[in-house]
Amino acid sequence: NAGVTQTPKFQVLKTGQSMTLQCAQDMNHEYMSWYRQDPGMGLRLIHYSVGAGITDQGEVPNGYNVSRSTTEDFPLRLLSAAPSQTSVYFCASSYFPSVLSNTGELFFGEGSRLTVL
Amino acid sequence: QKEVEQDPGPLSVPEGAIVSLNCTYSNSAFQYFMWYRQYSRKGPELLMYTYSSGNKEDGRFTAQVDKSSKYISLFIRDSQPSDSATYLCAMRKTSYDKVIFGPGTSLSVIP
Numbered sequence: 001n002a003g004v005t006q007t008p009k010f011q012v013l014k015t016g017q018s019m020t021l022q023c024a025q026d027m028n029h030e031y032m033s034w035y036r037q038d039p040g041m042g043l044r045l046i047h048y049s050v051g052a053g054i055t056d057q058g059e060v061p062n063g064y065n066v067s068r069s070t071t072e073d074f075p076l077r078l079l080s081a082a083p084s085q086t087s088v089y090f091c092a093s094s095y096f097p098s099v100l101s102n103t104g105e106l107f108f109g110e111g112s113r114l115t116v117l
Numbered sequence: 118q119k120e121v122e123q124d125p126g127p128l129s130v131p132e133g134a135i136v137s138l139n140c141t142y143s144n145s146a147f148q149y150f151m152w153y154r155q156y157s158r159k160g161p162e163l164l165m166y167t168y169s170s171g172n173k174e175d176g177r178f179t180a181q182v183d184k185s186s187k188y189i190s191l192f193i194r195d196s197q198p199s200d201s202a203t204y205l206c207a208m209r210k211t212s213y214d215k216v217i218f219g220p221g222t223s224l225s226v227i228p
Contacts, residue, residue: 033216040125042205042220043161050213058215090160096212097149097168104149104209106216108160
């Protein structure tokens with residue numbers, strides 16, 4: 001049971017380079033999201049999606065793009081990397097919560113550590 | 118002002134102590150409240166979930182939500198060294214809305 005799979009786990013970029021962080025889930029979750037985690041800042045939401053073809057911005061979307069062409073995949077693109085984007089990135093997915101049957105628990109990937117020089 | 122505030126700690130307690138962790142929030146539209154636990158270099162995992170106001174208990178953990186004060190709490194009884202982790206509160210307004218996290222509180226339980 002794979003759950004949420006993120007790749008790569010580690011990446012070093014130079015300023016101005018572009019890259020894509022991959023996220024795939026095999027639980028048929030409608031909701032998917034990307035967070036970045038920096039010391040003392042908790043998890044800050046970058047972008048999220050409530051279904052294939054639907055994405056929206058979170059708290060810190062600048063410098064990042066997403067798309068959701070399938071239910072399973074939600075890649076995060078860094079268009080022109082900056083040192084301020086050095087962080088640990090987490091992808092998370094869930095069903096939508098319902099009062100009677102579902103908590104909407106977020107399942108997280110193992111994280112991707114990105115360093116921008 | 119951030120939507121969700123949380124004392125970052127660090128908080129250090131002796132084994133067996135009762136721990137109280139708190140979050141405040143500014144938007145009264147939040148209805149779904151969660152506590153996640155994150156061990157070092159791991160992804161967060163759901164610990165407690167509460168819909169709307171009230172209390173919920175699960176073993177040594179109790180979650181409380183006071184919507185009138187926009188305040189949520191997590192209590193840990195008989196704390197253990199294995200409880201040493203970062204605790205993050207999280208909330209969402211509707212079923213189809215985004216999930217927002219607080220900054221997290223780092224907890225150490227000393228044997």
